[in-house]
Amino acid sequence: xxxxxxxxxxxxxxxxxxxxEIRFPTIQDFQKWYxxxxxxxxxxxxFISVPIKNISGQGEYMVVRPSRILAxxxxxxxxxxxxxxx
Numbered sequence: 001x002x003x004x005x006x007x008x009x010x011x012x013x014x015x016x017x018x019x020x021e022i023r024f025p026t027i028q029d030f031q032k033w034y035x036x037x038x039x040x041x042x043x044x045x046x047f048i049s050v051p052i053k054n055i056s057g058q059g060e061y062m063v064v065r066p067s068r069i070l071a072x073x074x075x076x077x078x079x080x081x082x083x084x085x086x
Contacts (some may be wrong), residue, residue, distance in 0.1 A: 005076035010062070012050075013071040018042070022052050023077075030074060041066045 008030055013022045024030040037048050047063035 003078055006079040007077050009075045009077050011073040012069055015068040022050055031036055043067050
């Protein structure tokens with residue numbers, strides 16, 4: 001029986017070598033943000049909001065220029081997973 005991820009870690013690799021990790025409760029939440037916010041403005045230099053509410057403190061937010069995102073890695077996270085450090 002396949003395990004169900006408890007959340008998804010999305011790693012954004014950006015121009016200049018910066019990396020950021022954001023988390024989504026379901027793959028559908030990520031797909032909704034990706035197809036609704038990121039892809040329509042993929043070549044834009046205008047900022048878009050990145051949903052970090054589930055890992056950030058109150059009043060914290062992140063914006064990014066979609067044209068500066070070079071790669072995205074989506075990693076399922078299982079609640080029984082051992083914490084890994086890179």
